[in-house]
Amino acid sequence: MSTRSSVRWLRTCDPAGNFPSMxxxxxxxxxxxxxxxxxxxxxxxxxxxxxxxxxxxxxxxxLSLVIATDHSVVVAVGVRDDGRVRVVSPFGDATTVELTRxxxxxxxxxxxxxxxxxxxxxxxxxxxxxxxxxxxxxxxAGPDFGISSAIxxxxxxxxxxxxxxxxxxxxxxxxxxxxxxxxxxxxxxMVDTATAMFGETDSAVLVDCQLAEASVVPFAIxxxxxxxxxxxxDGHRSPGGAANQDRRTSCQRAAGSLGVETLRDLAxxxxxxxxxxxxxxxxRRVRHVVTENARVVAVAELLxxxxxxxxxxxxxxxxxxxRNDFDVHNSHSTRSIRSAQRAGALGxxxxxxxxxxxxxxxxxxxxxxxxxxxxxxxxxxxxxxxxELFVVTxxxxxxxxx
Numbered sequence: 001m002s003t004r005s006s007v008r009w010l011r012t013c014d015p016a017g018n019f020p021s022m023x024x025x026x027x028x029x030x031x032x033x034x035x036x037x038x039x040x041x042x043x044x045x046x047x048x049x050x051x052x053x054x055x056x057x058x059x060x061x062x063l064s065l066v067i068a069t070d071h072s073v074v075v076a077v078g079v080r081d082d083g084r085v086r087v088v089s090p091f092g093d094a095t096t097v098e099l100t101r102x103x104x105x106x107x108x109x110x111x112x113x114x115x116x117x118x119x120x121x122x123x124x125x126x127x128x129x130x131x132x133x134x135x136x137x138x139x140x141a142g143p144d145f146g147i148s149s150a151i152x153x154x155x156x157x158x159x160x161x162x163x164x165x166x167x168x169x170x171x172x173x174x175x176x177x178x179x180x181x182x183x184x185x186x187x188x189x190m191v192d193t194a195t196a197m198f199g200e201t202d203s204a205v206l207v208d209c210q211l212a213e214a215s216v217v218p219f220a221i222x223x224x225x226x227x228x229x230x231x232x233x234d235g236h237r238s239p240g241g242a243a244n245q246d247r248r249t250s251c252q253r254a255a256g257s258l259g260v261e262t263l264r265d266l267a268x269x270x271x272x273x274x275x276x277x278x279x280x281x282x283x284r285r286v287r288h289v290v291t292e293n294a295r296v297v298a299v300a301e302l303l304x305x306x307x308x309x310x311x312x313x314x315x316x317x318x319x320x321x322x323r324n325d326f327d328v329h330n331s332h333s334t335r336s337i338r339s340a341q342r343a344g345a346l347g348x349x350x351x352x353x354x355x356x357x358x359x360x361x362x363x364x365x366x367x368x369x370x371x372x373x374x375x376x377x378x379x380x381x382x383x384x385x386x387x388e389l390f391v392v393t394x395x396x397x398x399x400x401x402x
Contacts, residue, residue, distance in 0.1 A: 068199025
């Protein structure tokens with residue numbers, strides 16, 4: 001093994017478990033060498049994300065509590081001298097463009113995410129060096145696990161280093177958000193990218209979309225004898241855009257009718273006025289957003305004072321609020337939640353907006369195998385297909401691997 005390979009191995013296999021797997025780093029490095037004919041200048045990583053509590057609050061300028069997961073995107077990057085950028089990934093065909101022509105409307109598909117980040121960081125200006133970017137990932141498929149934000153974040157920290165831009169983490173968050181809005185055409189909020197940037201081991205990230213702030217909250221579930229089980233059913237699919245837009249529009253309309261800029265400006269004691277002035281559906285949707293913000297605050301405070309074993313009831317309440325007040329339904333998710341909680345999970349809820357069939361359950365470690373078995377048995381008994389189950393760990397945010 002060469003000296004450089006030995007150093008790479010030592011840096012990749014950090015004892016705290018915060019780095020991407022050796023297989024993933026080796027894979028992206030090998031692919032880069034195959035494509036470019038040289039080794040990369042470095043490899044950068046950014047994690048997937050998973051919401052613990054606080055769904056449908058973000059686009060109402062609210063609060064979300066999210067973890068960076070131990071699944072990640074890795075990017076191997078090298079500099080070119082021809083002013084062009086080439087991006088390669090498993091998600092589609094390789095794309096090569098002139099860096100100065102990398103502007104909104106110039107590219108579509110998966111490559112719009114990394115190229116959008118380059119544009120947002122000033123890549124279309126004269127003098128920026130060309131780049132070769134090779135991307136790989138072990139983040140599960142689907143919108144609920146934050147792969148797009150992980151790609152954007154990994155590219156952003158890499159380019160911040162290589163172009164010596166010296167931007168702070170929140171500035172990079174806003175650059176990634178501009179890329180999603182203007183290059184990709186997706187009206188994302190800052191939550192996923194902020195989590196990818198600010199995540200830490202054994203921690204969750206409290207994201208305040210009104211103040212554009214992110215703070216770290218302890219979430220050492222393993223130390224508390226807990227595991228965070230993810231259950232993905234056959235009902236897992238991209239949430240319907242029309243349904244989500246309808247909810248978003250309804251919230252915006254309600255805020256205007258109530259004389260506030262966003263629903264974040266309402267407190268629980270304002271709900272009686274909402275009930276007296278709005279129709280039943282609007283009232284229920286407002287109630288979910290307002291009470292979910294309150295639950296996020298309560299959970300963050302409990303994590304600081306009592307630890308993660310104290311938050312189970314709030315996860316269950318969040319699920320009921322999304323189902324009953326925000327009209328988010330997924331029959332497979334309902335079965336996952338009921339089965340997990342009956343088997344001993346402290347709490348469980350739909351995550352990622354709820355429409356995609358992804359559930360998280362906070363489970364005592366000694367009951368993990370039993371809960372997994374009971375969930376699988378439920379799906380077998382009701383002929384719902386085979387669910388995918390795996391455990392995630394709160395992990396480190398975007399960083400340079402070597």
